[in-house]
Amino acid sequence: MSSQPDIATIVQRVRDEVASRIGEGRVADYIPALAHVPIDRFGIAVRTSCGQSAHAGDAEEPFSIQSISKVFTLTLALQARGEALWRRVGKEPSGDPFNSLLQLEHECGVPRNPLINAGALVVADCLVSDYEKPLDALLSKVRSLAGKRIAFDTAVAHSELATADRNASMAHLMKSFGNLENSVDAVLDAYCHQCSLSMNCCELAAALGYLADCGSHSPVASAESTQGTGATPRATQIVDAARARRINALMLTCGTYDRAGEFAYEVGLPAKSGVGGGIVAVIPGRGTVAVWSPGLGESGNSVVGVEALKRFVALTGWSVF
Ligand code: GLU
Numbered sequence: 001m002s003s004q005p006d007i008a009t010i011v012q013r014v015r016d017e018v019a020s021r022i023g024e025g026r027v028a029d030y031i032p033a034l035a036h037v038p039i040d041r042f043g044i045a046v047r048t049s050c051g052q053s054a055h056a057g058d059a060e061e062p063f064s065i066q067s068i069s070k071v072f073t074l075t076l077a078l079q080a081r082g083e084a085l086w087r088r089v090g091k092e093p094s095g096d097p098f099n100s101l102l103q104l105e106h107e108c109g110v111p112r113n114p115l116i117n118a119g120a121l122v123v124a125d126c127l128v129s130d131y132e133k134p135l136d137a138l139l140s141k142v143r144s145l146a147g148k149r150i151a152f153d154t155a156v157a158h159s160e161l162a163t164a165d166r167n168a169s170m171a172h173l174m175k176s177f178g179n180l181e182n183s184v185d186a187v188l189d190a191y192c193h194q195c196s197l198s199m200n201c202c203e204l205a206a207a208l209g210y211l212a213d214c215g216s217h218s219p220v221a222s223a224e225s226t227q228g229t230g231a232t233p234r235a236t237q238i239v240d241a242a243r244a245r246r247i248n249a250l251m252l253t254c255g256t257y258d259r260a261g262e263f264a265y266e267v268g269l270p271a272k273s274g275v276g277g278g279i280v281a282v283i284p285g286r287g288t289v290a291v292w293s294p295g296l297g298e299s300g301n302s303v304v305g306v307e308a309l310k311r312f313v314a315l316t317g318w319s320v321f
Pocket of ligand 1: 066067068099117195273274275276
């Protein structure tokens with residue numbers, strides 16, 4: 001395979017190859033507002049570091065990004081707290097389900113990593129402490145990366161808040177160990193809103209481009225970003241190269257629930273999945289690929305999304321291994 005595969009052909013081919021499997025898995029009905037998302041959707045979008053982009057299927061249809069938001073909040077919390085964040089949350093894969101309480105009790109309220117729910121609650125707690133308006137800060141960061149259309153889906157946020165007993169249990173347990181600075185209610189509100197961010201595959205592939213490009217974000221040239229001048233939009237450094245590498249390491253080892261080992265074996269890319277059926281994968285130095293299909297497997301990863309990423313890697317040869 002050449003080092004510059006034809007991305008447009010590849011995304012179409014991936015879509016064709018997974019077409020017969022679209023509809024497999026189960027939608028995340030434990031969040032009532034997600035129970036009725038049509039299971040027959042599939043989208044894929046790719047954005048390369050040299051400015052190519054391509055998409056296929058339902059790549060422009062917004063969906064609930066859920067846990068993919070944990071990458072954005074981690075980025076913000078690292079900006080605010082630096083390495084001190086790691087005193088409150090670990091960097092190890094959990095090997096347990098994303099919403100498990102077991103390890104948290106054994107490990108004195110310090111979550112294994114920031115990409116499982118308990119860890120993301122600690123990260124949300126930091127944002128509540130460090131930003132006067134944490135949700136505004138998150139939204140403006142994501143909009144600056146991927147476009148002004150992006151918004152919270154408040155129906156999803158309220159639906160999750162109304163059924164957040166498990167996340168509330170984790171938050172209370174961590175609070176009892178002294179690992180939450182704010183009230184459980186304030187943290188849950190921030191967390192459920194971040195999970196409700198509504199984005200599509202094209203936006204997600206654009207938003208996480210900084211992780212592929214040593215922390216540097218290059219906006220898509222558009223009338224909006226160039227204010228109609230036609231000039232090439234300027235790149236912004238979101239995190240430094242070392243931090244981008246480290247976020248990628250966490251995504252590789254912890255980003256796909258308790259299937260991270262199998263995902264690394266089969267796909268071999270840093271990635272983060274969400275129970276809305278989205279997965280974003282980073283190909284360091286080359287670009288990003290986002291897939292969406294709402295049917296989930298046992299561990300909470302999109303069945304067809306994982307299959308599509310396997311095929312994408314097979315067709316491009318793009319993997320970190
Ligand atoms: N909001 C979901 C929860 O806390 C996120 C789960 C996920 O996407 O992994 O259960």
